[in-house]
Amino acid sequence: ADMMFGLHGWTSVKIGHVATKVGAMMASTDEFYVEMVGQGGHAAAPEMSRDPIVAIASFITTVQQICSRNTDPFDNIVVTVGQVHGGTANNIIPMSAMVHGTIRTMNPDTRIMAKKRLEQVAHGVAAAHDVEAKVTINEGYPVVINHEDAVARFLDVARGVLGDEKVSDKAEPTMGGEDFAYYSSECPCCFYQLGLIPDGVDSIPSVHTPHFDFNDDALAIGVKVMTALALS
Structure with missing residues (x-):
């Protein structure tokens, strides 16, 4: 392919406007499972048990040190635990407890470090x-990288469709992930916010929240821009 373009509806950008930037646009996404x-x-009688609930609780707080103590403050990283599972009754210490979470980074070296440290933290907390x-870590999407030539074409075409004042080249990058990232290694790409x-x-409410409602008026705008890009 000559170039590839993709879009995502964006809840911090006004209707009729689009935004993008050169370089890292969205984060890599790796998921982890840790079971104690x-x-x-x-x-x-807790003295007769080895409590995985206390261990998993300690892991949840300790793993945040990857962000606060192992990463350059000017780098971008998120470690979030989104699921916690353990126990069946209030008077039983279970055999195991598990968490499921995600690691988001913008830098390949930080991505490697974070996965290594997460495994070290899990085993260290367990020993304590x-x-x-x-520990299971599944590699997800890479970073979405916008190439300079593709961004330049997008800006030129989008400004012709929407007008200069409605097209921004200063989009705020996000720690969200996107499988469009795989195209970046194949050809020049530009991913933009609609x-x-x-x-x-x-x-308006953000995506992935109960109150999010897609604005259907954005569909025609996205189609116009994409059609113009294809014809360019």
């Missing part, structure tokens, strides 16, 4: 609590 395996027992850690905020409104 101990020895179950009665909640009234006399339990066993089982505005969703309706006229007369300052803000």
Whole structure:
């Protein structure tokens, strides 16, 4: 392919506007599963058990040191635990407890470091609590990289369709991920933000929240820009 272009509806950009930038646009996405395996027992006799709940709770807080103590403050990284599972009753210490989370980075070296440190933290916390850690890290999407030539073409075409004042080359990068990233290694690419905020409104709920509602008025705008890019 000559060039590839992609878009995503954006809840911080006004309807009728689009935005992009050269360089890293969206983060890499890796997911992790950490299970702490101990020895179950009665909640009234914790000394006869090896409590995985306490261990997994310690891991959840300690793993944040990857961001605060292992990463340059001017680098971009997010480590989020999105799921916690463990236990079946209030008076039982379970055999195991598990978390499922995501690592987001913009820098390939930081990505490698974060995955290595997460595994070290999990096993270190497990040793401190006399339990066993089982760690699985699945590599996800790479960083979305916008190439200079593709961005230049997008800006020229989009300004012709929408007008100069509605096209920005100073988009804020995000730690969200996108499988469009795979195209970046194949040809020059540009991924851009399609505005969703309706006229007369300052803000709308973000994606991945219960109150998000896609603004259908943005569809025609996206089609116009994409058609013009194809014809260019």
